[in-house]
Amino acid sequence: MLQIPEHKIPIIEIKTDFDVRIFIKREDLxxxxxxxxxxxxxxxxxxxxxxPKPENPLIISFGGAFSNHIASVAGFGKEFGIxxxxxxxxxxxxNNWQRNPTLSEACENGMQFFFVSREDYQNKERLTQEFxxxxxxxxxxxxxxxxxxxxxxxxxxxxxxxxDFDYLCTAVGTGGxxxxxxxxxxxxxxVIGIRVVKDDSLEKTISEWSGRNxxxxxxxxxxxxxxxxxxxxxxxxxxxxxxxxxxxxIYTGKMMEMIFDLAEKKYFPKDSKILAFHTGxxxxxxxxxxxxxxxxxxxxxE
Ligand SMILES: *Cc1c(COP(=O)(O)O)cnc(C)c1O
Numbered sequence: 001m002l003q004i005p006e007h008k009i010p011i012i013e014i015k016t017d018f019d020v021r022i023f024i025k026r027e028d029l030x031x032x033x034x035x036x037x038x039x040x041x042x043x044x045x046x047x048x049x050x051x052p053k054p055e056n057p058l059i060i061s062f063g064g065a066f067s068n069h070i071a072s073v074a075g076f077g078k079e080f081g082i083x084x085x086x087x088x089x090x091x092x093x094x095n096n097w098q099r100n101p102t103l104s105e106a107c108e109n110g111m112q113f114f115f116v117s118r119e120d121y122q123n124k125e126r127l128t129q130e131f132x133x134x135x136x137x138x139x140x141x142x143x144x145x146x147x148x149x150x151x152x153x154x155x156x157x158x159x160x161x162x163x164d165f166d167y168l169c170t171a172v173g174t175g176g177x178x179x180x181x182x183x184x185x186x187x188x189x190x191v192i193g194i195r196v197v198k199d200d201s202l203e204k205t206i207s208e209w210s211g212r213n214x215x216x217x218x219x220x221x222x223x224x225x226x227x228x229x230x231x232x233x234x235x236x237x238x239x240x241x242x243x244x245x246x247x248x249x250i251y252t253g254k255m256m257e258m259i260f261d262l263a264e265k266k267y268f269p270k271d272s273k274i275l276a277f278h279t280g281x282x283x284x285x286x287x288x289x290x291x292x293x294x295x296x297x298x299x300x301x302e
Pocket of ligand 1: 036038173174176177178251252279280281282
C-alpha cells in the first residue's frame with residue numbers, strides 16, 4: 001500500500017484587469033515527473049492493485065509518443081519501484097524513439113516499450129486481451145488513465161482551499177479529471193471543462209463517472225487533439241512573461257486562453273472567483289518545440 005503523500009499545492013492569484021478574480025492551483029508542482037492530475041489518477045489505481053500484494057507487480061498502459069500519461073506511468077513506476085510497460089502508438093518509432101524526449105525520459109525511468117502500428121493501436125480491446133494473456137498479474141490502465149478509480153483520486157485536488165471559488169475549471173482529455181472535480185465540488189460551485197479533443201461521447205462518459213450535472217463542457221479554440229495554433233503559442237509565451245507560470249500547449253495553455261476569453265466576454269458574473277487547475281503536462285513542451293522548430297514556427301519559451 002502506498003501512503004497518501006503530504007501535499008500542499010499553492011493557489012496563486014492571476015492579476016488581471018477583468019471584473020472577476022482568476023486563480024490557478026499549481027497541481028503541476030506535485031511531482032517532477034508525475035505531474036498534475038495524472039498523479040492522483042494513477043495513485044488510486046495502483047494502490048487498489050497493490051492491496052492483495054501481487055507477487056510480481058507490473059503496470060501496463062497505452063499512449064502516443066508525446067503522452068503525459070506515458071511519462072507519468074513511467075515516473076510512477078520509478079518512484080514506487082514497480083516495473084512499467086508502455087504500448088506506444090506508431091511502429092515507425094521502433095528505431096528512433098531515442099530522439100523523442102517523452103519516450104527517452106520514460107525509458108530512463110525504466111519503462112519497457114512495445115510499439116504497435118496505428119491500425120493495431122485502434123483496437124484497444126484486442127491489445128488489452130493480448131497483454132493480459134501475456135501478463136496475467138499486471139495492472140492494465142486505459143489510455144489517458146481515466147476510470148472509476150482515477151475519478152476517485154481527483155478528490156485530492158479539492159479541499160478546504162478550493163471551497164470558496166464560484167467556478168472550477170479544468171482541461172478535458174479523456175474526462176476523468178473533470179468527472180472527479182464535478183463529483184467532489186461544493187453545491188454552489190460551477191464546473192467548466194475545456195475540451196481539447198473532438199469526442200461527442202465525452203459528456204455522457206463524464207456524467208456517468210460524476211453522477212452530477214454541475215458541469216459544462218466548452219470547446220477550446222483549437223480542439224483537435226495535439227494541434228497547436230500560433231495564437232495559443234503567443235498566449236502561452238505572454239502568460240509566462242507576465243505571471244512566470246509555464247503552461248503546456250496541449251491542455252493548460254488552451255484552458256487558460258479560454259478562461260481569459262470568457263472573462264473578456266463577461267461570461268462570468270462580476271466579482272466571481274474562478275479557480276483553474278494547472279494539471280501539469282509541461283514535459284510536453286520539449287516535444288512540441290521539436291515539432292515547431294522543424295516547421296520553422298514560433299516556439300514555446302522553455
Ligand atoms: C491528461 C491531462 C488532462 C486531461 O485529463 P483527463 O482526465 O484525461 O480529462 C489535462 N491536463 C493535462 C496537463 C493532462 O496531462
